Amino acid sequence: MTALIETKDLTITFGGHTAVDSVTITVPEKKFKSIIGPNGAGKTTFFNLLSGQLSPTKGSIYYRGKDITRLSPTKRTREGIGRSFQITNVFPNLTVLENVRLAVQSQAGVRYQMLFHYKKYHDFEEKALEWLKLVLLDDKKDSLASNLAHGEKRKLEIAMLLALETELLLLDEPTAGMSLEEVPAILEVIKRIKEQGNRTIILIEHKMDMILDLSDSVMVLFNGRLLADGTPEEIMKNETVQSAYLGGVYE
Amino acid sequence: MDLFFNLTLNGLATGMLIFLLAAGLTLIFGLMDVLNFAHGGLFAWGAYSGLWVYSQTGSFLIGIAGAILTGFLLGIITEKWIIKPVYGNHVQQILITLGLMLVLSEMLKVVWGPNQLTANPPDYLVGAWEVGDVIIIKYRVFIIFVGLLIFGGVQYLLKKTKIGLVVRAGVMNKEMVQALGINIQKVFMFVFMIGSGMAALGGVLLGPYSGVIHAGMGMEFAILAFIVVVIGGMGNFKGSILAAILVGLSGSFMAYYVPDLSLAVNMLLMAVVLLVRPQGLFGAKG
Numbered sequence: 001m002t003a004l005i006e007t008k009d010l011t012i013t014f015g016g017h018t019a020v021d022s023v024t025i026t027v028p029e030k031k032f033k034s035i036i037g038p039n040g041a042g043k044t045t046f047f048n049l050l051s052g053q054l055s056p057t058k059g060s061i062y063y064r065g066k067d068i069t070r071l072s073p074t075k076r077t078r079e080g081i082g083r084s085f086q087i088t089n090v091f092p093n094l095t096v097l098e099n100v101r102l103a104v105q106s107q108a109g110v111r112y113q114m115l116f117h118y119k120k121y122h123d124f125e126e127k128a129l130e131w132l133k134l135v136l137l138d139d140k141k142d143s144l145a146s147n148l149a150h151g152e153k154r155k156l157e158i159a160m161l162l163a164l165e166t167e168l169l170l171l172d173e174p175t176a177g178m179s180l181e182e183v184p185a186i187l188e189v190i191k192r193i194k195e196q197g198n199r200t201i202i203l204i205e206h207k208m209d210m211i212l213d214l215s216d217s218v219m220v221l222f223n224g225r226l227l228a229d230g231t232p233e234e235i236m237k238n239e240t241v242q243s244a245y246l247g248g249v250y251e
Numbered sequence: 252m253d254l255f256f257n258l259t260l261n262g263l264a265t266g267m268l269i270f271l272l273a274a275g276l277t278l279i280f281g282l283m284d285v286l287n288f289a290h291g292g293l294f295a296w297g298a299y300s301g302l303w304v305y306s307q308t309g310s311f312l313i314g315i316a317g318a319i320l321t322g323f324l325l326g327i328i329t330e331k332w333i334i335k336p337v338y339g340n341h342v343q344q345i346l347i348t349l350g351l352m353l354v355l356s357e358m359l360k361v362v363w364g365p366n367q368l369t370a371n372p373p374d375y376l377v378g379a380w381e382v383g384d385v386i387i388i389k390y391r392v393f394i395i396f397v398g399l400l401i402f403g404g405v406q407y408l409l410k411k412t413k414i415g416l417v418v419r420a421g422v423m424n425k426e427m428v429q430a431l432g433i434n435i436q437k438v439f440m441f442v443f444m445i446g447s448g449m450a451a452l453g454g455v456l457l458g459p460y461s462g463v464i465h466a467g468m469g470m471e472f473a474i475l476a477f478i479v480v481v482i483g484g485m486g487n488f489k490g491s492i493l494a495a496i497l498v499g500l501s502g503s504f505m506a507y508y509v510p511d512l513s514l515a516v517n518m519l520l521m522a523v524v525l526l527v528r529p530q531g532l533f534g535a536k537g
Binding site for chain 1: 411412413416417419420423424427428429430431432433434
C-alpha cells in the first residue's frame with residue numbers, strides 16, 4: 001500500500017498561537033480518512049496546509065513521495081489534490097450544468113486552444129451531466145445555481161470537485177449548515193463516491209455516525225496536536241480521545 | 252414623426268459607439284477588477300490609426316481592420332507591461348492608467364500633429380435613404396449594424412465557447428476559477444485584447460460620424476462610457492449595451508430639446524441609479 005499523501009511535523013504558527021502542531025500522518029492510496037476534533041482544533045487549518053492556501057511554519061508535505069510543501073494551490077490541484085470549502089462555493093449566475101462544465105473543461109486542459117474547441121463542447125456537457133448524475137442533481141441541470149437549496153449547492157460543489165478528477169478529495173464538513181433532512185442525501189453522495197473506489201478521501205466531519213460508517217481510519221486533532229490516529233474502533237476505545245473530545249457520549 | 256425618428260436613429264448610433272467603448276471597460280472591470288482610465292486612449296488611437304490606414308489604402312473596411320488590429324496590439328502591450336504589475340492595487344491602477352491616457356493622447360499629437368483631422372465616410376455610406384418623409388442617414392444605420400454585430404459576436408463568445416464560460420465565471424469569482432486550476436492570467440490578457448479592439452473599433456467608426464477627430468476625443472467618450480458602466484452594472488455585458496442605448500438616446504433628445512442639459516442629464520441619470528440601485532440597472536445584487 002503506497003502512501004498518497006504524507007505530512008512530517010507539519011506546524012503553523014499565527015503570532016504566538018500554534019494552530020497545527022507537529023502533525024505527522026500518512027494516508028494510503030484509495031483509503032478514506034476522517035479528521036475529528038472540537039471546534040478550533042485546527043482541522044480546517046490542516047486542510048489549508050494540505051491544499052496550499054496556507055504555508056507551514058515548519059514541517060513538510062509529500063504527495064506521492066514528492067515534496068509539495070511550497071507549491072501553490074493551483075499547482076497542487078494539477079498534481080491531484082482537490083478540496084471543498086466549509087462555505088459553499090459555486091458560481092451563482094451560471095446554470096448547474098455550466099458550473100460543472102467549467103470544472104470539466106479546466107480538467108481537460110483549458111490552457112490550450114480555449115477558443116476553438118467547439119467540437120469538444122458536447123463531450124464536456126455529457127461529462128458534466130455524468131457527474132451531476134453521480135451526485136443526484138441531474139434533474140436540476142438548467143437551474144441557476146443561485147436558485148438551489150443549500151444542500152443542493154453542496155452537491156453541486158461536490159460534483160465540481162469530482163469533475164476535476166483529482167485523486168485526492170479533501171472534504172471540509174460537507175454537512176455544515178444543513179438541515180437534518182438534507183444530511184442523508186449528502187451522506188449518500190459521499191458513499192457513492194467511495195464505492196467508485198478510485199479516490200482517496202479525507203473528510204472533516206462532526207457527525208460521528210457518518211464517520212464510523214465511512215472511514216478506514218480516523219485522526220483526532222486537539223489544540224492543533226494529533227491526539228490519536230487509528231481505525232474507527234481504536235479511536236472509539238481510546239480513553240484520551242473519549243475524555244478530551246467525545247466526552248463519553250459514545251461509550 | 253420625422254424629427255422623432257431622426258433623433259432616435261442618432262441616439263442609437265451614438266449609443267452603439269458608447270457601447271463599443273463601455274463593453275470592454277465593463278468586462279475588464281468585472282473580470283480583472285481594473286478601472287482602466289486609459290480605455291479612451293485606445294478609442295482615439297483606433298480613430299487615428301484607422302483613418303490613416305483608410306487614407307493609405309483607400310478602403311474603409313481595411314481601415315476598420317487596421318484600427319481593430321491597433322487596438323489588439325495596444326491592448327496586449329498595456330495589459331502585459333502596464334496593468335499586470337499593478338493588479339490588486341487600485342490607487343496605482345488609477346495613477347498609471349490615467350498617466351497612460353495622457354501619454355496615448357500626446358503620442359497622437361506627436362505622430363499626426365496637434366490639429367484635428369477630417370474624416371469622411373466612404374462613398375457607399377454617404378447620403379441617406381428617403382422613406383416617405385423620413386430621412387435615414389446611411390452611415391448611422393451602418394454604425395448601428397456594426398454595434399449589433401459586435402454585441403452578437405461577443406454574446407456568442409461569452410455563452411457558447413469555453414473561454415466565455417471562464418470569463419463569466421471569473422467575473423463572479425476569480426479566486427474560485429483559479430482554485431479549479433485555470434490560469435486566469437491568460438484569460439485576463441484575452442479579455443483586455445478584445446476590450447481594446449472594441450474600443451478602437453468605436454473610435455474609427457466615430458470619425459466619419461462626427462466628421463472630425465482630435466486627440467481629446469477619447470477622454471470625452473470615456474466619461475460617457477464610465478457612466479454607462481455604472482448604469483448598466485459593473486461587469487454586466489448585456490447591461491452595458493442597454494445602458495449605452497439609454498445614454499445615447501437621452502443625449503440625442505436632450506441635445507435637441509434642452510441643449511443646456513445634454514451632458515448633465517447623463518450625470519443625473521448615473522446619480523439616480525447610484526442612489527436607487529447601486530449595483531446598476533441590470534447588475535446582480537451583491
